[in-house]
Amino acid sequence: MHNVCLTLLRRAIAPLAAALLIALPYGCARAPEQVYKTQFFTLGTVVDVSLWGVDNQRAADAVKTVENVLNEVHRRWHAWEPSELTRINAGLAAGQAVTISEDESQVLQQAKSLAEQSEELFNPAIGKLIGLWGFHSSDVPKGPPPPQADIDRLLAAQASMADLTIDATTIRSRNPAVEIDLGAVAKGYGVDLAIDALRKMGIRNAIVNAGGGLHAIGKHGNRPWRIGIREPTHASGIIASVNLRDDEAVHTSGNYERFYDYQGRRYHHIIDPRSGYPSSTAISATVIHRDGALADAAATAIMIAGPQKWTEVARRMGVSQVMMIGADKKVYMTPAMAQRIHFEISPAPEVVTSEPL
Amino acid sequence: MRRADYIVLIFALVLLPVLYGTYWTRSAPGQAVRIIDATGEETIVPLTQDRHLEIKGPLGVSVIEIHDGAVRFVSSPCSGKLCVHAGWLRNGNDFTACLPNRVSIAVVGGTEGYDSINF
Numbered sequence: 001m002h003n004v005c006l007t008l009l010r011r012a013i014a015p016l017a018a019a020l021l022i023a024l025p026y027g028c029a030r031a032p033e034q035v036y037k038t039q040f041f042t043l044g045t046v047v048d049v050s051l052w053g054v055d056n057q058r059a060a061d062a063v064k065t066v067e068n069v070l071n072e073v074h075r076r077w078h079a080w081e082p083s084e085l086t087r088i089n090a091g092l093a094a095g096q097a098v099t100i101s102e103d104e105s106q107v108l109q110q111a112k113s114l115a116e117q118s119e120e121l122f123n124p125a126i127g128k129l130i131g132l133w134g135f136h137s138s139d140v141p142k143g144p145p146p147p148q149a150d151i152d153r154l155l156a157a158q159a160s161m162a163d164l165t166i167d168a169t170t171i172r173s174r175n176p177a178v179e180i181d182l183g184a185v186a187k188g189y190g191v192d193l194a195i196d197a198l199r200k201m202g203i204r205n206a207i208v209n210a211g212g213g214l215h216a217i218g219k220h221g222n223r224p225w226r227i228g229i230r231e232p233t234h235a236s237g238i239i240a241s242v243n244l245r246d247d248e249a250v251h252t253s254g255n256y257e258r259f260y261d262y263q264g265r266r267y268h269h270i271i272d273p274r275s276g277y278p279s280s281t282a283i284s285a286t287v288i289h290r291d292g293a294l295a296d297a298a299a300t301a302i303m304i305a306g307p308q309k310w311t312e313v314a315r316r317m318g319v320s321q322v323m324m325i326g327a328d329k330k331v332y333m334t335p336a337m338a339q340r341i342h343f344e345i346s347p348a349p350e351v352v353t354s355e356p357l
Numbered sequence: 358m359r360r361a362d363y364i365v366l367i368f369a370l371v372l373l374p375v376l377y378g379t380y381w382t383r384s385a386p387g388q389a390v391r392i393i394d395a396t397g398e399e400t401i402v403p404l405t406q407d408r409h410l411e412i413k414g415p416l417g418v419s420v421i422e423i424h425d426g427a428v429r430f431v432s433s434p435c436s437g438k439l440c441v442h443a444g445w446l447r448n449g450n451d452f453t454a455c456l457p458n459r460v461s462i463a464v465v466g467g468t469e470g471y472d473s474i475n476f
Binding site: 038039040041045046050138140142209220225227228229230232238241250251252286 | 476
């Protein structure tokens with residue numbers, strides 16, 4: 001009797017187990033919802049949009065909306081092509097009070113307060129210096145670096161956001177050397193605006209990625225969005241991955257985004273406002289925060305601050321999730337970042353974890 | 358062992374590499390390249406056939422080569438040549454672009470391990 005039962009059981013188990021094993025992976029893969037992914041060019045970079053669980057028609061509308069929002073940011077805030085910003089800069093240089101919209105006022109005020117929090121390491125008033133280095137051009141400059149005398153002259157003028165008086169409708173400058181360049185926050189600000197627009201359309205699960213900066217909401221089906229952070233010393237490859245929570249922006253500033261080599265030295269576009277030269281103590285900095293404009297500005301400030309000073313800048317700016325790759329190739333992280341980062345290279349790099357921020 | 362046991366065993370052994378391939382391998386070789394040009398037009402070209410492609414952009418023509426399951430920029434009318442220096446791309450999610458000429462190439466297919474890449 002016992003034996004018969006066992007045989008029956010065995011006979012039943014074999015096909016059942018086989019069927020289960022086969023069905024399992026397919027069952028998971030055949031979720032009715034899908035990711036919709038597309039790419040386009042704007043803000044001088046490639047933007048990719050990922051949407052989860054949205055039908056194709058709505059997805060196409062959503063992507064169009066993102067494109068319109070980012071194109072509008074480009075039209076308003078472009079640092080050298082004719083834009084609202086170049087109009088403002090021309091007025092400021094001429095010593096005039098310039099009329100601005102309320103939206104523009106908010107953006108400029110946020111840039112001013114971020115500059116102050118970063119102890120002016122994020123300094124969007126040094127547009128003239130960035131232009132002097134040749135980075136106010138769609139094409140990468142060839143060098144040589146600008147003459148030291150020209151750099152010294154601009155440093156002596158001490159252009160700072162603190163020179164600006166900004167109210168709801170006008171902006172004034174007491175320093176004619178100020179030229180605003182929002183290159184280090186515009187992406188963060190634009191991507192956040194795009195995410196807001198998607199939310200208003202009722203989209204709950206999305207990533208908008210504009211190269212060095214992205215913002216994610218919701219999830220990829222029943223798992224979190226998973227993003228890769230590019231390895232900064234090579235042209236391709238992933239150094240680490242991280243699973244994102246709902247409503248998080250990830251911004252990276254790096255010396256590999258825009259640069260030229262001249263006589264064996266690399267000159268990149270992130271200018272240290274203290275020296276007037278491209279920053280040299282870090283290769284890249286990545287910041288995760290809900291506020292993309294803050295994360296973007298903080299990534300720039302932290303990259304300029306380098307291994308000696310980065311924790312102080314991060315604390316002052318109120319960012320607790322930071323990863324910086326030093327010029328010494330060590331990876332500097334806050335404990336909050338170290339907890340969630342997963343290295344994708346082997347051997348894993350040497351990590352220096354800071355005090356909790 | 359009875360016949361059913363063998364069947365289970367064989368199923369398990371057959372399934373093992375499938376599961377491994379599905380869940381463990383990352384950056385598997387890609388099957389195709391997605392090329393996006395300045396007008397936003399998307400072209401998907403398989404990596405299985407060796408060929409040269411000429412993509413027009415605002416600065417001129419970017420030349421893309423597909424060879425032996427990989428893809429690269431051979432030349433592009435930009436000054437930085439970052440796209441050309443990126444070299445051969447062959448794994449799912451590998452990506453490079455000539456921003457001045459507004460041409461991007463992304464390897465698709467294979468196991469796309471990431472939803473998005475921050476760089």
